[in-house]
Structures are given as C-alpha cells and as structure tokens.
Amino acid sequence: MSDTRHTKTLIIGSGPAGYTAGGVYAARAMLNPILVQGGMEPGGQLTTTTEVENYPSFIDIQGPPELMVKMEKHARAMGTEVIGDIITDLDLSKRPFTAKGDSGTTYTADAVILATGARAKWLGGLPSEEKFKGFGVSACATCDGFFYRGQEIVVVGGGNTAVEEALFLTNFASKVTLIHRRDELRAEKILINRLMKNEKIEPPLWDHTLEEVVGDENPLGVTGVRAKHVKTGEITEIPAKGVFIAIGHAPPANELVKDVLETHMGGYVVTKPDSTATSIPPGVFAAGDLTDHKYRQAVTSAGMGCMAALEAEAFIAEQDD
Ligand code: FAD
Ligand code: NAP
Numbered sequence: 001m002s003d004t005r006h007t008k009t010l011i012i013g014s015g016p017a018g019y020t021a022g023g024v025y026a027a028r029a030m031l032n033p034i035l036v037q038g039g040m041e042p043g044g045q046l047t048t049t050t051e052v053e054n055y056p057s058f059i060d061i062q063g064p065p066e067l068m069v070k071m072e073k074h075a076r077a078m079g080t081e082v083i084g085d086i087i088t089d090l091d092l093s094k095r096p097f098t099a100k101g102d103s104g105t106t107y108t109a110d111a112v113i114l115a116t117g118a119r120a121k122w123l124g125g126l127p128s129e130e131k132f133k134g135f136g137v138s139a140c141a142t143c144d145g146f147f148y149r150g151q152e153i154v155v156v157g158g159g160n161t162a163v164e165e166a167l168f169l170t171n172f173a174s175k176v177t178l179i180h181r182r183d184e185l186r187a188e189k190i191l192i193n194r195l196m197k198n199e200k201i202e203p204p205l206w207d208h209t210l211e212e213v214v215g216d217e218n219p220l221g222v223t224g225v226r227a228k229h230v231k232t233g234e235i236t237e238i239p240a241k242g243v244f245i246a247i248g249h250a251p252p253a254n255e256l257v258k259d260v261l262e263t264h265m266g267g268y269v270v271t272k273p274d275s276t277a278t279s280i281p282p283g284v285f286a287a288g289d290l291t292d293h294k295y296r297q298a299v300t301s302a303g304m305g306c307m308a309a310l311e312a313e314a315f316i317a318e319q320d321d
Contacts, residue, residue, distance in 0.1 A: 004106045007034040009312050010099060011080075012087050012256075013115030015044025016071065016298040017288025017305035021113045022082075023075020025309030031316065033309075034107060035075060036099070039086040043068035044117050045289070046298060049134055049143060055298050067298075090256045092284050110319065111283045111312040113276075114269065115305060118252035118289035118296065122245055123156070128213040129245070136222025137213055137243045141165035142297065144242070145172050151241035154179060154225050156210050162246035163187040163195050169244065170200040177238055178204040179227050205238070207231060213243055252290045261286070265293040276308040283315055 011022040014037035026033040041047055046068055052061050061067045076082055085101035096108040120139030123129050129137055138144040141155075145168060153173040155166045158180035164187075166176045178195070183206040185192050195201055208227040214237075215222040224239040251258065251267025262270040262279035269286040271278055276285040285308040288301035 003104070004108060005034060006096065006108045007032055007081075008110045008316055009033040009113060009309070010097070010107050010109035010111070011035040011113045011115060012038075012090075012099065013044065013117055013288070013290075014038060014042050014068075014072065014082070015046065015115060015117045015288055015301060017117070017290075017301040017308070018044070018113070018115035019068075019071035019075045020302040020305030021115060021287055021309040021312075022080040022305075023071065023078045025306050026113070026312060027075065027078035027080045029309065029313040031111075031309075031313060032079070032081075034081045034083060034109075036083050036085045036087055036101065036107070038116070039084065039102065042084060043072070045119070049138075049140070051147075052143070052298065053146060054143070087256060090260070092257075092260055092280055095281075095283060097283065110316050111285070113305070113308045113312055114257060114278070114284065114286040114290055115288045115301075115308070116252070116254060116256065116290050117301075118268075118292075119250045120245070121247050121250050123210060123247065126210065126212070128215075129210070132213050132215055132220065132222050132243070135220040136215060136241060137245065139245045140296075141168045141244050141246070144244075145169045148172050148242040150174050152239055153177070153242040153244065154238055154240040155244045155246055156180075157246035157248070158182060158185045158187065159246070159248060160187045160191060161248060163191040165244050165246045166201060167191070167194055167198060169242075170198055173200060173242070175202055176200055177202040177240070179208050179210060179225070179238075180204055180206060181209050181230060183207050205236060208236065210243075211235060249293075249296075268293045276304055276311055283312075283319075285311055 009031040022035040089100040091098040099107040211228040287304035287308040
C-alpha cells in the first residue's frame with residue numbers, strides 16, 4: 001500500500017546518531033520526528049559486535065541487543081515514531097524534502113537528518129572471516145583492542161588505517177604482525193616510521209593475503225591465521241588471538257546522497273565547520289559515521305546526532321517565524 005506521511009523532522013538511520021537525534025532531542029523539541037531504521041542493519045554497526053566498553057555509563061554492555069535496544073526504547077518513549085523501512089530514493093532539491101521508502105510509503109519532511117553510518121570493509125568470500133567475526137575477528141581496534149591484552153594479533157591491510165590500528169594495538173598486544181598484499185605500504189611516511197620503530201611490531205608479512213582464520217570451536221575463538229604468498233602460493237602460519245581487518249571503509253555516502261552532497265576522504269559527507277549542516281540548501285543535516293572519517297565511535301556519533309537535532313529545531317523555528 002502506498003501512502004504519504006509528513007513530519008517536521010525525518011531521521012534516516014537507527015545507529016547511535018539517529019536514535020540520539022530522533023529520540024533524545026528531536027522528540028523532546030516536539031518536532032514529531034519519524035525515524036526510518038533501515039532494513040539491513042536496524043540498530044546500526046553496534047549490532048555486529050559483542051561487547052561495548054567505551055560508551056559512558058555502561059561499563060560493559062552487549063552491542064546487540066542491549067545498547068541499541070535501549071536506545072530504540074528511549075527514542076520511542078520520548079515520542080519518536082520508529083519505522084522499519086529503508087529509504088530508497090531521496091529528493092533534497094526542494095522543500096518539503098521527499099524520501100521514498102521501500103515499503104511504498106513516501107515521507108515528506110521540513111528537515112532531514114541523515115545518519116546512515118559507515119561500514120568497515122571486510123575481505124569477503126572467506127568463510128572463516130565470517131565465522132569468527134565478533135569472536136576474534138574485528139574491524140575496529142579502538143573498540144576491541146582492549147580484549148587482547150598480552151596476546152598476539154594480526155592486522156590485515158597496508159593503508160593509514162592498518163598502520164594506525166597496528167600501532168594502537170601495541171598498547172595491549174604482546175606482538176602485532178601486519179599482513180599486506182603488496183611489498184609496500186600506502187600509509188603516510190610518518191606512520192610507517194613509527195610502525196617500523198615499534199618493538200612490538202613484527203616485520204610485516206609482505207605479498208601475503210589472508211588465506212584462512214583458524215580457531216577453536218568451543219568456545220569459539222581464534223588461534224591463528226594462514227597467510228598465502230601472492231606469487232609463490234606458500235603458506236605461512238601465524239599464531240594470533242585477534243585478527244583485525246583494516247582494509248578501509250566502504251564509501252559511507254551511499255546511493256542516496258553520493259551525487260547530491262559534497263563528500264571527501266573517500267565518500268564522507270562534508271558538513272559546515274562546527275555544524276552538521278550539509279552543503280546543500282538549508283534543512284539537511286548529517287551526523288555520525290556518515291560524516292566522520294576520523295573518530296567513528298558510538299559516543300561521537302551520538303554527540304553529532306544531538307547537534308543535528310538542535311540545528312534542525314533551530315532551522316524549523318526560523319521557517320515558522
Ligand atoms: P551506524 O551505527 O552505522 O548506523 C547506520 C544506520 O543507518 C543503520 O541503522 C542502517 O540500517 C541505517 N541505514 C543505512 N542506509 C539506510 C537507508 N537507505 N534507509 C534507512 N536507514 C538506513 N564504537 C564504539 O564507540 N565502541 C565500540 O565498542 C565499537 N565497537 C564496534 C565494533 C564493530 C565490529 C564496528 C563495525 C564498529 C564499532 N564501533 C564502536 C563503531 C560504532 O559502531 C560506530 O561509530 C557507530 O555505530 C556509528 O553510528 P551511526 O549512528 O553514525 O551509524
Ligand atoms: P586505504 O588507504 O584505501 O588502504 C586500504 C589498504 O587495504 C591498502 O593497503 C589496500 O592494499 C588494502 N586492501 C584493500 N582491499 C584489500 C583486500 N581485499 N585484501 C587485502 N588488502 C586489501 O584505506 P584506509 O587505510 O582505511 O584509509 C582510507 C582513507 O582515510 C585514506 O584517505 C587515508 O589517508 C585516510 N585515513 C587517514 C588517517 C590519518 O590521517 N591518520 C588515518 C586513517 C585513514 P593496496 O595498498 O594494495 O591497495
């Protein structure tokens with residue numbers, strides 16, 4: 001069935017940015033927000049991890065389902081209408097802005113908050129990567145590094161992210177080995193210098209790809225990796241408790257906005273300085289990982305969600321004057 005719904009503020013995305021924008025701020029500002037969750041990953045990236053230890057006030061909380069369920073509950077309790085739909089088409093060229101949902105519903109809005117997040121890239125096509133995700137295989141050192149105190153770790157990748165993650169992981173690990181598919185890193189020189197000087201970093205395994213993550217079944221956990229030389233096919237086995245995939249982030253600005261909004265750093269939406277306002281006509285705000293190539297944390301995303309809602313409220317008040 002197709003119908004049209006109008007809201008003062010439409011929030012697209014149900015990660016920490018979306019729920020904070022919608023539930024905690026926009027609803028309390030009486031903006032009657034509608035929040036569209038997205039079908040693939042309602043609750044956002046934190047639904048792909050097991051424990052979250054760095055969200056203030058929760059010493060240790062399960063990513064799925066606890067933290068995101070609580071955020072959703074909070075949003076609903078404040079009066080946000082949370083809808084399980086996916087926005088497939090967005091017209092930001094005129095007000096009211098129009099968003100088409102996969103369900104057939106058309107949403108019109110005076111202000112739009114984009115909070116569609118980002119996604120770490122995985123190697124893909126590797127069943128053992130899939131099997132141990134959240135059980136030794138991670139794509140976020142800041143989030144999961146702490147769990148590998150005194151352990152050996154492998155990092156896959158050769159860019160700034162891989163080198164930064166490897167360096168960060170030396171704070172916890174006994175040893176970190178970088179596996180890279182070429183014989184040269186694309187990371188910045190200064191980072192490479194730091195990497196090479198760090199005593200906990202093993203000489204990188206050049207020209208190797210990750211062939212398999214190996215581990216125990218019960219309890220499920222990683223014990224090492226098998227890496228394959230790209231030219232000779234020779235296999236090298238490395239013991240490790242943690243495997244960090246650091247091969248970049250998929251462009252966060254997805255089909256919805258990539259040709260409409262200004263982006264930088266590989267697809268992150270540009271916002272005005274000290275603001276969540278985007279590059280196009282007033283009334284469209286972007287928050288969270290969608291705009292953030294640097295911090296990419298739940299708490300920073302929530303903070304930007306708050307900013308976006310406050311800015312949307314001010315924008316709507318101006319229109320109403
Ligand atoms: P996301 O959480 O990415 O949510 C985006 C939302 O947008 C999703 O709900 C998705 O369904 C929705 N969406 C996308 N497209 C559409 C569409 N077309 N229509 C409707 N909805 C759409 N951070 C920490 O602070 N601590 C941690 O311990 C931590 N652990 C992590 C572990 C892992 C494995 C990963 C991958 C990340 C981790 N992070 C952690 C990072 C954290 O998850 C992100 O910084 C945060 O989730 C970003 O929030 P966000 O609201 O911007 O977007
Ligand atoms: P990136 O620069 O695209 O590097 C990705 C790395 O992963 C490359 O070394 C690539 O190998 C490797 N890789 C990609 N796909 C792979 C696969 N399927 N299998 C094995 N290896 C694979 O990504 P990034 O490091 O995340 O950086 C993204 C952007 O953010 C860059 O602009 C970067 O400068 C920026 N950034 C900046 C900082 C900083 O300034 N401190 C920190 C982090 C990120 P190849 O080299 O062979 O292509």
